[in-house]
Amino acid sequence: MSTRQLMNHEGIATPIAKEQAKELSIHGHTRIDNYYWLNERENPEVIDYLNAENAYLDQVMAPIKPFEEQLFEEMKGRIKKQDESVPVKEGNYFYYVRFIEGGEYPIYCRKKENLDAPEEILLDGNKLAKNKSYFNIGGYEITDNEEIMAYGVDTISRRNYTVSFKNLQTGKLYKEKIKNTEGGSYAWASDNKTFFYIKRDQQTLLGYQVWRHTLGTDVKEDVLVYEEQDNQFYMGLYRMKSKKYIAIVSDHNGVSTEYRLLDATKPIGDFKVFSERERGHEYGIEHFQDKFYIRTNRDKATNFKLMEVKETDVANKTQWKDVIAHRKDVFLETLEVFNNHLVIQERKEGLIELRVINQTTKEEHYIDFGEPAYDAYIGANPEFNTNVLRFIYTSLTTPNSTFDYNLDTQTKDLKKEQAIIGDFNKNNYVSERVFVVARDGARIPLSIVYRKGTQLDGSAPLLQYSYGSYGYSTDATFSSVRLSLLDRGFVYAIAHIRGGQEMGREWYDNGKMFKKKNTFNDFVDCSEFLIANKYCSSSKLFAMGGSAGGLLMGAIINLKPELYRGIVASVPFVDVVTTMLDESIPLTTGEFEEWGNPKNKDSYEYMLSYSPYDNVEPKAYPNLLVTTGLHDSQVQYFEPAKWVAKLRTLKTDSNLLLMYIDMEAGHGGASGRFASLKLIAKEYAFILDLAGILS
Structure with a gap:
């Protein structure tokens, strides 16, 4: 394998952001932020700097532009048109x-x-989407009489959705439009004319109010029916599967939940609380016939248990009865209710299990999947009166597969497997699942895939990926674009580190707040395991993460920069302390229980000890590609921009430091089925070139 690379920054002028000292003081401690001014989105000088970074990246990557385009066409070519x-x-x-x-x-x-x-x-x-640089449909809802459709559209990428109403019989749009709504959080009442939606605060971009609209009337006449007073709670809104209730969900992630319900046949009525918010009590509900199923962590059920209660007895918690008890080694994720069956989605040892319970006979069984690393989850099942479960299955080697499963006969019917165009054969790839013993003794699952014939003697390049925050589990799923790495000799590894929820709720709790550093240490320990076990060497090890996973990337290169040949940090949350001190920045307040509130001295000091931006220092860093979007509503563009500017000033190496700013997109990147592949092709071209793979 060649070790030559074509990217080269010699002789190319490096963008330099001016230094303009800003003192940030709290708790008797002062930080100097020389690049604070970059948060002025409308400042022409800021736009000029971002454009200069894009121009620099284009120049440095120009020698591999044909390869990048080849990768894009290759990825696009695998997708059925x-x-x-x-x-x-x-x-x-x-x-x-x-x-x-x-x-x-x-x-x-x-x-x-x-x-x-x-x-x-x-x-x-x-x-x-015609003539629009960005376009996204954020969900739709159809009336009970199946004649009117409400749908939301975002054309900026700030996740502000404008709702339109369409008559499905005539094809014509109603004249009213509702701006600045939470995408997908819509519900019709059963009268086919009353519509509920969530309005977003335009400063924080948090959904904070539920409004009622009557079809055919002026939006100015809409009625406010609920306002969330605590900006640490995120809100959702939906019509329940039974259709009887419209639900407002207020959720303080990892802390508390509160549901409010309205009888869909009485849309002018008041939403009533199901169970009042209580710190430490998280729950979810499903209505069925004359009762509710409740997924709850009450009574110290850390991994959640399932209870039920009669509709008439909801307020009396002594009437909540256990259906499935709490288990220390099994995390209860969600459930699907049918007339004669319950299907429980559980997680054990990092893997999803689907448990089927016959409610008449009480017999139960698990669906067999037969691979060492995979992902399976309950699909769309809007009907109660059926014995067929729709579920989705995928693995590191198996494309997304949609199954219908007969709950009585226990037989699977494959309805569709994602088509991969070309010579793809899943038998040409090998997946493994191993456990890494971390420095504190925790056993971290590691999912690995590579093409058969790849030599595991330390000579192969490897890309390690993880996220590790918010209890979000990174499962072992298939990726057609990943084949562009595997077919060129790469090993790919997913580290299921703490901060996710792969191993149950404690796995999440042990990777947040004052235990956040476990997340970073776990990733590094997995990297060292991969090197020690000859999956790769440090000269061939690459890492990638986005958003909170981008924070992870920033932390690991401050901790162990020598382990990695190259890093891709996508929309990285790297300026942790400054962002969390500014409650006007979107999403800040809702995440105090994830990272801590730096207005508290102990939280400030702990967060400051790992915040990537605050811990950049004069030393050698790996090759680095950073990506962001000017309109990002979740991690503002100026976080990665400031980070790159500071790294340019302090790093002592001659490695590449590149930043790509999508001037028309936000957190999720470009819209469109194929356009989104262009950024992936750029990232892969960066990695492959550093690995010496030039075609």
């Missing part, structure tokens, strides 16, 4: 999404009563 999802039956219709050749966006469709019926196009994303 004309494709459609497996239809889901709800009410009188089968709903599905399809893509057409040359189209970037989904077309939402339905057929009445059977799949041979004429197709109705509900929304054509390609037509709606």
